[in-house]
Amino acid sequence: MTKNNKAVGLAIALLLILTTVGFAQTQNDPQKQRPRTTNDNKKPVNGDRLEPDDNTTHPADVPDEAVANRKEQMSEEEAAINPYYNNFFKAYRLGPEDVISIEVFGQDRYTRKGITVPPSGRISLQLIPGGVFVNGKTPEEVARIIEKQYDEYLNDPQVTVTLEKAGSYRYSIVGDVLQPGVRLMSRRMTVTEAIAEAGGVLTTGDRSKVTVLRRKADGNMDPIVVNVSAIYKGKATDTFYLSPGDQVL
Numbered sequence: 001m002t003k004n005n006k007a008v009g010l011a012i013a014l015l016l017i018l019t020t021v022g023f024a025q026t027q028n029d030p031q032k033q034r035p036r037t038t039n040d041n042k043k044p045v046n047g048d049r050l051e052p053d054d055n056t057t058h059p060a061d062v063p064d065e066a067v068a069n070r071k072e073q074m075s076e077e078e079a080a081i082n083p084y085y086n087n088f089f090k091a092y093r094l095g096p097e098d099v100i101s102i103e104v105f106g107q108d109r110y111t112r113k114g115i116t117v118p119p120s121g122r123i124s125l126q127l128i129p130g131g132v133f134v135n136g137k138t139p140e141e142v143a144r145i146i147e148k149q150y151d152e153y154l155n156d157p158q159v160t161v162t163l164e165k166a167g168s169y170r171y172s173i174v175g176d177v178l179q180p181g182v183r184l185m186s187r188r189m190t191v192t193e194a195i196a197e198a199g200g201v202l203t204t205g206d207r208s209k210v211t212v213l214r215r216k217a218d219g220n221m222d223p224i225v226v227n228v229s230a231i232y233k234g235k236a237t238d239t240f241y242l243s244p245g246d247q248v249l
Contacts, residue, residue, distance in 0.1 A: 094136070107154060109126075132146060139161040143159045143160055143161040146161070171189075174248070208229040224240075
């Protein structure tokens with residue numbers, strides 16, 4: 001091999017070495033910024049949290065009719081459930097052991113929380129000599145009474161009375177049930193629910209002759225027969241609700 005050929009060979013080898021080293025440095029350089037892929041459909045980011053997904057579309061395999069029926073069913077359930085509980089407390093008449101709170105808007109000094117109604121039914125309040133008799137009255141009626149009394153001392157008083165805990169509504173259940181006794185009625189309750197809370201009817205009991213004794217205005221007890229057996233079999237509707245003081249036999 002001539003000297004010229006050797007020189008050309010060395011030059012080519014040196015060029016290959018420099019090219020390889022440069023490529024390796026480019027790949028291993030941590031400071032080297034690499035191209036970023038972008039997605040125009042990606043939602044904007046606010047700090048470290050993603051914006052909520054506002055997509056309300058339903059899966060493609062669910063028919064529109066099924067979605068509409070489901071929404072209608074949910075609306076019917078809400079319409080049925082809300083009055084079930086709200087009406088009970090709206091019409092609730094206060095008695096001993098109930099716990100209420102009285103709020104006077106803009107007047108914290110006259111606001112009281114967690115007042116337990118005493119057996120006398122009369123609660124003590126500032127500015128009202130002798131207090132307020134609340135037994136047998138709804139929270140709304142008590143609020144209007146307090147407003148009328150406070151109107152002599154405060155400018156346009158706005159009073160809200162809230163039932164915090166129901167403690168005066170009670171019923172009794174006796175006879176062939178697992179756990180007879182007197183129970184608290186903290187919500188609207190049917191006869192079948194009362195029986196269930198008492199552990200159910202024993203084998204010695206007759207589910208077709210459950211009797212509810214309800215006191216009338218003249219003081220006498222009015223017997224009402226409820227065929228619980230027919231309700232369990234789906235032959236009658238479970239729509240007989242208990243009243244405070246009822247006795248389930």
